[in-house]
Amino acid sequence: MLALRRARTQVTPAVVPPVWLAGSKTAGATKGGRLADQISIRIDGEYVAASQGQTILEVARASGKYIPTLCWLENITAVGACRLCIVEVSGVARPLPACTTPVQDGMSVVTSSERLAQYRRIAIEFLLAERNHQCAVCVSNNHCELQAMAQRLGVTSVHYAYSWPRLPVDVSHPRYVLDHNRCILCTRCVRVCAELEGARVWDVAGRGVRSMIVCDASRPWGESRSCTNCGKCVQVCPTGAMAEKGFAVEEMVKQDSKVRRLALHHGGRP
Amino acid sequence: MKKVRLATVWLDGCSGCHMSLLDMDEAILAVAKKAEVVYGPLVDAQEFPKAVDVTVIEGAVSSQEDLEKVRAIRQRSKLVVALGDCAVAGNVPAMRNSTPPRKLLERIYVEGADTARGVPSDGVPALLRQAIPVHEVVAVDLHLPGCPPPAKTIAWVLGELCDGRMPDVKSKVKFG
Amino acid sequence: MSKITIDPVTRIEGHAKIDLLLNAEGKVADAHFHVTQVRGFEKFCEGRPYYEMPSITARICGICPVSHLLASAKACDAIMAVAPPEAGLKLRRLLHCAQFVQSHALSFFHLSAPDLLLGFDSDPARRNIFGLIEEQPELARMGIALRKFGQQAIEGMAQERVHPSWVVPGGVNAPLAPAVRESILAGLPEALAIAGKTMAHFKGILERFPEEIAHFGSAPTLYAALVDDGGALDWYDGRLLFKQADGAIAAAGIRAQDYGLFVGEASLRDSYLKAPYFKPLGYPDGVYRVGPLARLNVATVTGTPRADRELEEFRQRFGPVVHGAFHYHYARLIELLHALEAMEMLLADAAILNPRVRSRAGVNALEGIGMIEAPRGTLIHHYKVDESGAMRWANLIVATGHNNLAMNRAITEVARHFVNGAEIREGMLNRVSAVVRAFDPCLSCSTHADGTLDLEIRIISPN
Numbered sequence A: 001m002l003a004l005r006r007a008r009t010q011v012t013p014a015v016v017p018p019v020w021l022a023g024s025k026t027a028g029a030t031k032g033g034r035l036a037d038q039i040s041i042r043i044d045g046e047y048v049a050a051s052q053g054q055t056i057l058e059v060a061r062a063s064g065k066y067i068p069t070l071c072w073l074e075n076i077t078a079v080g081a082c083r084l085c086i087v088e089v090s091g092v093a094r095p096l097p098a099c100t101t102p103v104q105d106g107m108s109v110v111t112s113s114e115r116l117a118q119y120r121r122i123a124i125e126f127l128l129a130e131r132n133h134q135c136a137v138c139v140s141n142n143h144c145e146l147q148a149m150a151q152r153l154g155v156t157s158v159h160y161a162y163s164w165p166r167l168p169v170d171v172s173h174p175r176y177v178l179d180h181n182r183c184i185l186c187t188r189c190v191r192v193c194a195e196l197e198g199a200r201v202w203d204v205a206g207r208g209v210r211s212m213i214v215c216d217a218s219r220p221w222g223e224s225r226s227c228t229n230c231g232k233c234v235q236v237c238p239t240g241a242m243a244e245k246g247f248a249v250e251e252m253v254k255q256d257s258k259v260r261r262l263a264l265h266h267g268g269r270p
Numbered sequence B: 001m002k003k004v005r006l007a008t009v010w011l012d013g014c015s016g017c018h019m020s021l022l023d024m025d026e027a028i029l030a031v032a033k034k035a036e037v038v039y040g041p042l043v044d045a046q047e048f049p050k051a052v053d054v055t056v057i058e059g060a061v062s063s064q065e066d067l068e069k070v071r072a073i074r075q076r077s078k079l080v081v082a083l084g085d086c087a088v089a090g091n092v093p094a095m096r097n098s099t100p101p102r103k104l105l106e107r108i109y110v111e112g113a114d115t116a117r118g119v120p121s122d123g124v125p126a127l128l129r130q131a132i133p134v135h136e137v138v139a140v141d142l143h144l145p146g147c148p149p150p151a152k153t154i155a156w157v158l159g160e161l162c163d164g165r166m167p168d169v170k171s172k173v174k175f176g
Numbered sequence C: 001m002s003k004i005t006i007d008p009v010t011r012i013e014g015h016a017k018i019d020l021l022l023n024a025e026g027k028v029a030d031a032h033f034h035v036t037q038v039r040g041f042e043k044f045c046e047g048r049p050y051y052e053m054p055s056i057t058a059r060i061c062g063i064c065p066v067s068h069l070l071a072s073a074k075a076c077d078a079i080m081a082v083a084p085p086e087a088g089l090k091l092r093r094l095l096h097c098a099q100f101v102q103s104h105a106l107s108f109f110h111l112s113a114p115d116l117l118l119g120f121d122s123d124p125a126r127r128n129i130f131g132l133i134e135e136q137p138e139l140a141r142m143g144i145a146l147r148k149f150g151q152q153a154i155e156g157m158a159q160e161r162v163h164p165s166w167v168v169p170g171g172v173n174a175p176l177a178p179a180v181r182e183s184i185l186a187g188l189p190e191a192l193a194i195a196g197k198t199m200a201h202f203k204g205i206l207e208r209f210p211e212e213i214a215h216f217g218s219a220p221t222l223y224a225a226l227v228d229d230g231g232a233l234d235w236y237d238g239r240l241l242f243k244q245a246d247g248a249i250a251a252a253g254i255r256a257q258d259y260g261l262f263v264g265e266a267s268l269r270d271s272y273l274k275a276p277y278f279k280p281l282g283y284p285d286g287v288y289r290v291g292p293l294a295r296l297n298v299a300t301v302t303g304t305p306r307a308d309r310e311l312e313e314f315r316q317r318f319g320p321v322v323h324g325a326f327h328y329h330y331a332r333l334i335e336l337l338h339a340l341e342a343m344e345m346l347l348a349d350a351a352i353l354n355p356r357v358r359s360r361a362g363v364n365a366l367e368g369i370g371m372i373e374a375p376r377g378t379l380i381h382h383y384k385v386d387e388s389g390a391m392r393w394a395n396l397i398v399a400t401g402h403n404n405l406a407m408n409r410a411i412t413e414v415a416r417h418f419v420n421g422a423e424i425r426e427g428m429l430n431r432v433s434a435v436v437r438a439f440d441p442c443l444s445c446s447t448h449a450d451g452t453l454d455l456e457i458r459i460i461s462p463n
Helices: A054-063 A114-128 A145-153 A190-197 A231-234 A257-267 B016-022 B027-034 B065-078 B085-089 B091-094 B101-111 B149-161 C050-058 C065-080 C086-118 C130-134 C139-156 C178-208 C208-215 C256-262 C292-299 C305-318 C325-348 C402-418 C426-439
Strands: A038-043 A048-053 A086-089 A108-110 A177-178 A204-205 A212-215 A243-246 B005-012 B035-039 B053-059 B059-061 B075-085 B127-132 B141-143 C001-004 C017-024 C029-032 C222-227 C239-243 C248-255 C263-268 C273-276 C367-374 C377-385 C390-395 C457-460
Touching: A038 A054, A048 A054, A054 A086, A086 A114, A145 B027, A177 A204, A190 A204, A190 A231, A190 A257, A190 B027, A243 C263, A257 B005, B005 B016, B005 B065, B016 B053, B016 B149, B016 C086, B027 B035, B027 B149, B027 C130, B035 B053, B053 B065, B053 B085, B053 B149, B059 B065, B065 B127, B075 B085, B075 B149, B075 C305, B085 B091, B085 C273, B091 B127, B101 B127, B141 B149, B149 C139, C001 C130, C001 C426, C017 C402, C017 C426, C029 C402, C050 C065, C050 C377, C050 C390, C065 C086, C065 C256, C065 C367, C065 C377, C086 C130, C086 C178, C086 C325, C086 C426, C130 C139, C178 C208, C178 C305, C178 C325, C208 C402, C222 C292, C222 C367, C222 C377, C239 C256, C239 C292, C248 C256, C256 C367, C256 C377, C273 C402, C292 C325, C305 C325, C325 C426, C402 C426
Parallel strands: A038 A108, B005 B035, B005 B053, B053 B075, B075 B141, C017 C457
Antiparallel strands: A038 A048, A086 A108, A177 A243, A204 A212, B059 B127, C001 C017, C001 C457, C017 C029, C222 C239, C239 C248, C263 C273, C367 C377, C377 C390
């Protein structure tokens, strides 16, 4: 299942990139071997150096260029699930997700435009319409990456009819809660559990709008045979979908910095 | 200077957005100079006037009566402002939406009563299947999310609207 | 039968329409009170973690979210089987008092003062807070300032004026900052002065309202309120006491967990608002009232000096148990004074700054009931959870709901006295609305179950 979630385009295997590229790793990179190919691309009109095998997002970040993201987590396999990081690439008709698109020599990328702003707002609005996001009474209110992104992009209402699906709240675990109403299927939990903790508790079941995060191929979290209770999934969850029990409304501030630091050293492993 | 004709309405809401409006405290004196409140919970008008310049709506559209009210309001108002998360996005009233209304009513009036059990049926409007944002029924000119939106923002917005300007609220509001 | 509809009843919290049915002589035969909205908190909270309930139920009402936060938190405390630390309790009480100040100020100045100060028969186009600002600017400013004081105190403690998330199961989630304590203390003298001036002014104009005093829901009922072991008012943690109209005690010392033995609920055919009743007397005889007037009828004293002096004077004038609903206004002003004095007493003790404000625990009981006095009356939150802490069942009995039966009767009484079907003047209909205002109903609250309380005033006569 996880293999399908990797970047679809083949990435040329490369060694650890040079230090001046801010230590970012490439998805699927392996150590050892020859030096990475140096190439040059343009981002927003400016020439920046890049290495073969890097993604547009990695190069942009290294050059100090901001591209909004939601499902992306540094040094964890990128999946392009949220579509927030879409950019315009010359010669390509539709916008491409920067987190999974590898750079090519001579590529010209635009990171912000009217069209991109509109599409990113649509992406957020779809997320808000698809499930039940009552920010006002959510444990992550004021500490939520979805809410913050909506605010950043200037989304003040959703133009699409709300779905109001009936979704469960899994309170079976003694320490954590999974509220499917708040889940945006970013799959950070899936990837972090697989790549950092190695327990592989989470997966995605179902298709389309019926997709759901499932534990141990669909068991209540409290009955998981593989969960180590480490809580990494909870801390990297961008919304209030995963939270620690006992944190009341507006109290769930995620402690994701430690997990991100771990990912820097150990992330990207299959 | 002709005063702007302002109306405020609450549908399926908790009145918290109206309280946030009153939380502008003394600034309401300045609003009172620019606007005449022609209808709303704070004044005694019995009928929604035929011509209103700005109507501020709090609350989701949840019953047949809300639906009729909001349609009439849209017809008679030049500008409609959706005030608060309930009017903009459904919010807490919409938490009932994945439950069929019949189950809701039975839980409250049959299981939830000690005597004279029964779902009310006389002179009470039917519940819509779902409690929905105002813009899913009528066009809305300005959305002010928040639960409630900050008092200062409401005061500023009313001031701008009374001066004939459409404010850009994007940096001043957020859901929740 | 012809009918007159007062739609909406204005200057109340929520929606109201009243139906008045006139007989052949043009006199009011009956009044109907239709609550026409419903929201479903008790149902849609099923499955939510119990500790979300305070902030979810806060959204029942924007005027008194603090009441729901506190009652809900108390129910959650019971589920956790904890008591908040001393400072946490003091802070909850302080918040509670601040809420009484702003809510009673709103009720008096913004909602009822237009009738009381401008006149029941005054021009409807100006009979509102904006008209008050123009005609009696000093009083209007006082009202705005008093409400602001309460709201700022809440904001100082809890970061938000409306729907603060500060109150949590086990206590509150942040201690009181010394600077906030200083600023509330600094604002108290002016707030007390305003409350005192308002009281004096109101007592001075009482003689203008002999008819309203005599006929605004003056029929005796039972009264219910929370009091401490000595019988003094205890908004936050008292035991429920039911007092008869003649002053005898019908039931006392009722703890939260026993409310079900004394309070039942009946569904009404023509209203989304259920009718609570006093179980020992059954339905519909067990009609009782809650709220400021009921509390002062039930309690022996408030417990603070100025309020108690006023209470003494009130009783000298109107009797040991007062029935006329018009006197809710007087009672509300006495409670305003009490709230401010109580805030002063709570803040005087520096122990309120103690950083330990929250007890922590998991689920230790599968049921919890929280009972407090909201500004409009007794409020009960009753929750059942499963072992994992998911809500399985909730029952909320909200202040204004308790007054449902009494309000119906009061409306009928007022309509019968003031409304002459042959010649209907706006001031008559305003008085019917005004009796509802006296009760200061919180219709969003009472129809937590759902939506708003639409009292439909329709005058129906046979012509």
